[in-house]
Amino acid sequence: MKARVxxxxxxxxxxxxxxxxxxxxxxxxxxxxxxxxxGTIALSAMPLIGPVAVSVLVPALxxxxxxxSRAAALSQRVELHMLFAGFRERVPQQLVLGGVYFLxxxxxxxxxxxxxxxxxxxxxxxxxxxxxxxxxxxxxxPGLLGAAVLYLPTMIMLWFAPVLVAWHGVxxxxxxxxxxxxxxxxxxxxxxxxxxxxxxxxxxxxxxxALSSLLPEGAAxxxxxxxxxLALALLPALFAxxxxxxxxxxxxxxxx
Numbered sequence: 001m002k003a004r005v006x007x008x009x010x011x012x013x014x015x016x017x018x019x020x021x022x023x024x025x026x027x028x029x030x031x032x033x034x035x036x037x038x039g040t041i042a043l044s045a046m047p048l049i050g051p052v053a054v055s056v057l058v059p060a061l062x063x064x065x066x067x068x069s070r071a072a073a074l075s076q077r078v079e080l081h082m083l084f085a086g087f088r089e090r091v092p093q094q095l096v097l098g099g100v101y102f103l104x105x106x107x108x109x110x111x112x113x114x115x116x117x118x119x120x121x122x123x124x125x126x127x128x129x130x131x132x133x134x135x136x137x138x139x140x141x142p143g144l145l146g147a148a149v150l151y152l153p154t155m156i157m158l159w160f161a162p163v164l165v166a167w168h169g170v171x172x173x174x175x176x177x178x179x180x181x182x183x184x185x186x187x188x189x190x191x192x193x194x195x196x197x198x199x200x201x202x203x204x205x206x207x208x209x210a211l212s213s214l215l216p217e218g219a220a221x222x223x224x225x226x227x228x229x230l231a232l233a234l235l236p237a238l239f240a241x242x243x244x245x246x247x248x249x250x251x252x253x254x255x256x
Contacts, residue, residue, distance in 0.1 A: 001170060003182040003249050010248050011189030015196045018241030021072035022233070028078030029236035032068055035083060036061065055105055056098030059162040060086035062242070063094070066163045069243030086166055093165045096172040097158065104154025111150040116143030156183045163246055182249050193245065197238070204234060 022029050040061075044050045063086030068078045086094055112120045120143030123136055130136035160182055161175035170178065183190060 001164065001168065001178050001250065003178065003185055005185050006189050006248050008188040008192045011186070011191065011193035011245070012196045014193050014241040014244040014248070015200060015237060017244035018069075018237040018239070021069050021240035021243070022236040024072040024075060025078035026236075028080070028082075029068065029072075029240075030232055031080045032065070032078065032083045033232055033235050033239070035080060036065075052102060055102035056095060058101050059097040059158060059165075060091065060094040062086065062158075062162045062239075063166045065239040066166075066243050066246065069240040072240065073243065073247070086162065090165055090169070093172050094162060097161055097165060097175070100172075100176065101154060101158055104157070105151065108147045108150035108154065112143035112147035115146030116140055119143055120147065156180055159183060159242070160246055160250070186249055189248075190245075193241070197241075200234065204231075 040054050044054050046053070061083065064083040067085035068082045071082065072078050109121060109124075112118075116139060119136070119139040123130065123140050157176045157179055160179040161172070164170040164175040164178055165172055
C-alpha cells in the first residue's frame with residue numbers, strides 16, 4: 001500500500017465531499033443510518049454480550065458505509081443491503097479488527113475514571129436513571145472528555161484498516177500499521193478535517209439554540225425535535241467523509 005501526503009486543505013474538503021455523496025442518494029443513506037442506529041441500539045441493550053458484539057461488528061459495518069460512499073461517488077444508488085458489504089468477504093479478519101476496536105474502546109472507557117472518579121462508568125452501568133440528571137451529566141463530563149482523548153489512538157488505527165482489509169486483502173496487523181502511518185503522514189489534513197467537523201457540529205447546535213430562543217416559552221421543544229433529523233443528515237456526511245479521506249490518501253485503486 002502506498003499513501004499519499006495531501007495538502008491540509010484537502011482535509012477541510014472531506015466533509016464537504018461527504019455531504020455531496022449524501023445528497024446524491026439521500027433516501028438510501030437515511031435508510032442505512034436509521035437501520036444502523038436501530039440495530040446497534042437494540043443489540044447494545046442485551047446484557048453483557050450486547051455492547052461487546054456491537055464493538056466487534058463496528059469495523060465490518062464501517063465497510064458497508066464505505067461501499068455506499070463509493071456507489072454515491074460513482075452516481076449510483078445507495079441501497080440498504082450495502083450496509084452488510086463488510087460481512088461478505090474476509091469476515092474473520094474484520095472480526096480481528098473488531099476485537100482491537102473493543103479493547104481500545106474498553107481501555108478508553110476504563111481510563112475515564114482517571115478524570116471523573118468513575119462517574120461516567122457508573123452512569124453507563126447503572127440500570128436506574130439518576131435522581132439529578134443534570135448533576136450526573138456534569139460529574140461525568142470530565143470523564144467523557146478524557147475518554148475521547150484516550151480513544152484517539154484506536155480511532156487512528158481503525159480509520160483506514162477495515163477498508164484496507166476488505167478491499168485490498170491486507171492482513172489486519174498490517175492494515176492497522178498502514179492506517180497509523182497514513183494518519184501520521186497527513187496529520188495536518190486530519191487536523192483541518194477535525195476543525196471542519198467541529199465547526200459543523202457547532203453550527204448545528206447553534207441553529208437549534210437560535211430557533212429555540214425565537215419561540216415563545218413552552219414551545220422550545222419544537223426546535224429541539226430537529227436534533228434527530230439534523231443528526232440523521234450529518235451522520236451520512238460523516239460516514240461518507242471517511243471514504244473521501246481514503247480516496248484522497250491512498251493511490252491504490254479499490255478492489256471488489
